[in-house]
Amino acid sequence: xxxxxxxxxATTAPATPAAVRRRAKRRxxxxxxxxxxxxxxxxxxxxxxxxxxxxxxxxxxxxxxYDLLNPPRWIGLANYRYLFGGDFQAEVWPAIRNTLWLIxxxxxxHVLFAFAVAVMLTRAKWGVGxxxxxxxxxxxxxxxxxxxxxxxxxxxxxxxxxxxxxxxxIGGPLWFNDPRWAKPSLGLLALxxxxxxxxxxxxxxxxxxxxxxxxxxxxxxxxxRRLRWVMLPSISPVILFSVVLAVIQALQYFTQAFVAASxxxxxxxxAGSVSTLELGYPEGSTLFYPILLYYHGFxxxxxxxxxxxxxxxxxxxxxxxxxxxxxxxRWVHYAGAVR
Amino acid sequence: MKxxxxxxxxxxALAIGASFASASPTQAGxxxxxxxxxxxxxxxxxxxxxxxxxxxxxxxxxxxxxxxVGSINDDKIIAAIRAGNAPDVVSSxxxxxxxxxxxxxxxxxxAPYLKQDKININIFPKATQYYTQYKGTRCALPLLADDYxxxxxxxxxxxxxxxxxxKTFDELTAYAKKLxxxxxxGSLKVVGFDPFFGFYQNTAGAYQPLFNGRxxxxxxxxxxxxxxxxxxxxxxxxxxxxxxxxxNLVKWQTGAGDEFSASHAFETGKLAMMMDGEWRVAFxxxxxxxxxxxxxxxxxxxxxxxxxxxxxxxxxxIPKNGKNRDQAWDLVRYLTTNNHALATFSNGIRxxxxxxxxxxxxxxxxxxxxxxxxxxxxxxxxxxIPITAAGxxxxxxxxxxxxKWQSGKVKDLAGGLKDVDKQxxxxxxxxxxxxxx
Numbered sequence: 001x002x003x004x005x006x007x008x009x010a011t012t013a014p015a016t017p018a019a020v021r022r023r024a025k026r027r028x029x030x031x032x033x034x035x036x037x038x039x040x041x042x043x044x045x046x047x048x049x050x051x052x053x054x055x056x057x058x059x060x061x062x063x064x065x066y067d068l069l070n071p072p073r074w075i076g077l078a079n080y081r082y083l084f085g086g087d088f089q090a091e092v093w094p095a096i097r098n099t100l101w102l103i104x105x106x107x108x109x110h111v112l113f114a115f116a117v118a119v120m121l122t123r124a125k126w127g128v129g130x131x132x133x134x135x136x137x138x139x140x141x142x143x144x145x146x147x148x149x150x151x152x153x154x155x156x157x158x159x160x161x162x163x164x165x166x167x168x169x170i171g172g173p174l175w176f177n178d179p180r181w182a183k184p185s186l187g188l189l190a191l192x193x194x195x196x197x198x199x200x201x202x203x204x205x206x207x208x209x210x211x212x213x214x215x216x217x218x219x220x221x222x223x224x225r226r227l228r229w230v231m232l233p234s235i236s237p238v239i240l241f242s243v244v245l246a247v248i249q250a251l252q253y254f255t256q257a258f259v260a261a262s263x264x265x266x267x268x269x270x271a272g273s274v275s276t277l278e279l280g281y282p283e284g285s286t287l288f289y290p291i292l293l294y295y296h297g298f299x300x301x302x303x304x305x306x307x308x309x310x311x312x313x314x315x316x317x318x319x320x321x322x323x324x325x326x327x328x329x330r331w332v333h334y335a336g337a338v339r
Numbered sequence: 340m341k342x343x344x345x346x347x348x349x350x351x352a353l354a355i356g357a358s359f360a361s362a363s364p365t366q367a368g369x370x371x372x373x374x375x376x377x378x379x380x381x382x383x384x385x386x387x388x389x390x391x392x393x394x395x396x397x398x399x400x401x402x403x404x405x406x407x408v409g410s411i412n413d414d415k416i417i418a419a420i421r422a423g424n425a426p427d428v429v430s431s432x433x434x435x436x437x438x439x440x441x442x443x444x445x446x447x448x449x450a451p452y453l454k455q456d457k458i459n460i461n462i463f464p465k466a467t468q469y470y471t472q473y474k475g476t477r478c479a480l481p482l483l484a485d486d487y488x489x490x491x492x493x494x495x496x497x498x499x500x501x502x503x504x505x506k507t508f509d510e511l512t513a514y515a516k517k518l519x520x521x522x523x524x525g526s527l528k529v530v531g532f533d534p535f536f537g538f539y540q541n542t543a544g545a546y547q548p549l550f551n552g553r554x555x556x557x558x559x560x561x562x563x564x565x566x567x568x569x570x571x572x573x574x575x576x577x578x579x580x581x582x583x584x585x586x587n588l589v590k591w592q593t594g595a596g597d598e599f600s601a602s603h604a605f606e607t608g609k610l611a612m613m614m615d616g617e618w619r620v621a622f623x624x625x626x627x628x629x630x631x632x633x634x635x636x637x638x639x640x641x642x643x644x645x646x647x648x649x650x651x652x653x654x655x656x657i658p659k660n661g662k663n664r665d666q667a668w669d670l671v672r673y674l675t676t677n678n679h680a681l682a683t684f685s686n687g688i689r690x691x692x693x694x695x696x697x698x699x700x701x702x703x704x705x706x707x708x709x710x711x712x713x714x715x716x717x718x719x720x721x722x723x724i725p726i727t728a729a730g731x732x733x734x735x736x737x738x739x740x741x742x743k744w745q746s747g748k749v750k751d752l753a754g755g756l757k758d759v760d761k762q763x764x765x766x767x768x769x770x771x772x773x774x775x776x
Contacts, residue, residue: 068417069443078769086765090736157594177589179746265537266598277735278537283742298414300732301439302770 055314061307068301079308092309094284095292098183102250102288103320106187111242114194118201119231132202139195147259150189151176176264179285186286189256197242204238205231236332244324251317254290261286289313372404373663375670376426378411378419380653381688386410388687392680396673403666416658420445425658427667430482434470434654435724435731441473442728446656449477452668458676462694464716466650466723473726480675483690484652485616486715487545489638493631495529495611504612504635506645508549508575511612511638516582518611527583527591530604532612534576535588536741539598540615543741544734545649546572548722550640554733555725561763563737564756572640573744573752580745601626617712621689634711636718647720648712652693678702691716729770733763 015023037044062079064072083092117135124131138146153159154175162172173181208231216226232239257280265281279295280287293313297306381389386409397405408426413433419425429446440446453460460468460477467481491504499518505511515531522528535541547554552569556562563569580588595609596602599622604610606627614637623630636646655675657667674680681692682702691712692698698713715721727733740749740759749755 067439067443068421069439069445082765082769086762086769090762091739155593156590174586174589174593177593264593266539266592277731278738278742279735280739281537281742283746283748284739295735299735300730300770301417301436302729302732305769 058307058310061304062311064304064307066302066304066307068303072304075304079305080312082305083308083312091279091287091292092289094280095287095289098280098285098287099251099253099289101183102253103247106190107243107246107250109187110190110194110197110246111239113191114197114242115201115239117194117198118205121198121202122205132199135198136195138193141193143193143255144259146193147189147256148263150185150192151260151263154185176260177282179283182260182264182282182285186256186260189260197246200238200242201235204235208234233333236328237334240324240328240332244321247320247324248317251313251320252290253288254294257286257288258291258294372402373666374404374406375428375663375666376406376408377428377430377670378408378416378426379430380409380411380432382410385688388684391687392674392684393670395683396670396680400669403663403670405670417445420658420660423660425660427657427661427663428655428670429658429661430653430655432653433731434479434651435726435734437470437479437654438473438726438728439730440656441476441478444478444659446478447659447661447664449480449656449668449671452672453477456672458672462676462696464650464693464695464721465719466721467652467693470651470723470726471654479654479656480671481693482653482655482675483681483684483688484650484693484716485618486651486691486712486721487540487614487616487637487649488711488715489612489635490605490615490619490632491612491635492605492608492610493633495608504633505638507638507642508640512575512579512582514612515579519583525587527587529608530583530588530591530610532579533583533588533592533610534579535592536576536738536745538592538595539604539613542734543737544724545614546576546637547724548647548649548720549637549644551644551720551722559767561733561760561767563763564753564758564760568640569756570752573741575640577745577747581747585746605632606630617691617709618689620706620709620712624689632708634708636711636715644720646714646718647722648715648718650716650721650723652690727767727770729767732766732770736762736766 061072063074063076065075065078066072121128121132121135141149154161156162156172156174156177159175161175165172175181175185212230212234213226216230221229261281265278277295277299278284280291289309290313293306293309296302296309377393379386379389386407389409390407393405393407397403411429413431413436416425416429416431417439419429431440441448463471463481467484471477471479471481489504495518496502496514499514501514501517505514511532518529518531519527520529533539533541534546536543550568550572552572553562553566556565583591591609595604596607601607603622603626605613605615605619606623608630620634623632637648639645639647655671657664657671661667674684676694678692678694678697678700679702681694681697682700684690685692685697686702686704689709692700692703695717697703698717703709703713724734737759740755743749744752744755
């Protein structure tokens, strides 16, 4: 009988229990990872195909001259130079200014109004279900239909709003046909459709711990102090969420402005041979950044330039969101969070 | 094993039977007709008129079966060409995009087919020849045309003691002032003539042949600021707006009635005179047959230009990835050069037949109001708008400036027009070469 060599012992000897456990653990870990990947795969595929690929392609196209039919031609930073050079003063800056108006005025008003309606609905003594439905219902109306209805209702000559104002002795404005009133008119349309934001606020307000409110009340805090020091801190994550969402929606604001401008200008019904279009009727007041981007991409078939505009928009949206979120650390309170 | 063998025999028998069945038409000497698909922009009534014309072609050509698809716009055409599933024949209302179609090869060059069939391009008027090519590549042909003339309400003119249409801008101004009526509150009841850019068919491009304004100079640079006729025209236009009052006029327009409905302001007597395309004749016949109106060429800035007008129209071509090019060409040739087809379609939708000879076709339904547009179409001074690499982008830039001009926000017209020139030059350079100005 010969003794096995040391090397032979290493290869043929049964593994130690610790090694077996390690191998089994590794196998289990891989199995778990594979299972997770399998379950994630529908999202991963969707994300890659419908988000990742278009994003990468847009970034590439922004450095090309591309008219949709000829192959893209690499032109380096020319699109960006035109964006911040020749085209900036003429069209880009007015479009940015209009979009900033949305962020500066419409977003705060939208969030405040949704919050105010939510608070009122929590205080209602009767007809709570009815009023919740009434305030939520407009958000179910398709944006195009809602805009058409608003342009009709606010028609300066034949619309019911100016007819009623006229009977009260007030000469109504030209609404969607006046550059000073077109954006506020769109604002009214946005406020009419606050349903989604309102319902989130409603859930948040109802979720404010009762004991905190009662304690403050016992300490003699009035309505405003309880709002300021109890309710607002409690719902601050929801406020942050609503603000970020509203800002992103403002940056992408398109359908309502496009439809309202087309209808008010009478361009929606024009024959195809009429080729001239006033960008952002009336007088550029509703020319928002995404609308300008759309015109370049799908009216002038200048897709490379439109892609450059889209990349700038992406960067700006990212920056604004970052600023809001960083700033939010000072005023957003998460229940149970350790600071 | 036995069952498997039986099954195999049965399957073989079925397969042989099926192959015989599928082969039977050719064996009977009846080859299946090729399906040709044509995309057009027309819809509703106009689409059904187009289908009637195509049905005649279909009946004469048993080798093809034409399928017509309506309500198509340029986005869909480009998407289909990109995706490689374009139809055999396409048509577009936006002739300004011919620059993109021809330069990219998205629509194939028709010159070899025209040469092969010995078709002289001069059968089409000059303006239509222009908007169906780009830099010498003819990738499209005109399929009926639109031109713009003057409509006036005979009854309102008679009531105001005016005889016949005005022929110059000065006369037009005087007529318009005389025909305008106001409500007791000062709002406008009847407008004489409304030259507001953006209202109905009012665009600077549609007025341009009336004063022979130049869009571009010899170097290809925008010349809106350097050609004095533009400023002269714009000052006349603004004086008309000021006569009504900007806000008054905008308010009147919002209640003037939708352009393509029976409530159109001219058809309902709220507008005494207007510039419009020839198609309005058919609309009036269908919607207000009792309206007492007449047509004439638009008044012009100088008498020498009287009779001219703006021309535009539908273009038709063959996309690069259409499958049956020769059959497609045969259909395109029939639709664009056959006088019977053009006259039939023109009678149906009352657009101008697009060859010189078809405008004189005896098949055209006689109508003096429509005949005016045939004369404008063949007038040598009639013009269309320039085709550029930027499509309609330069016109939109100009239109945005004009919106500010007519509202009174532009104090320095000459300076403003020069700025527009710079913007257009930059835009064309960017669109054409992808470079920065």
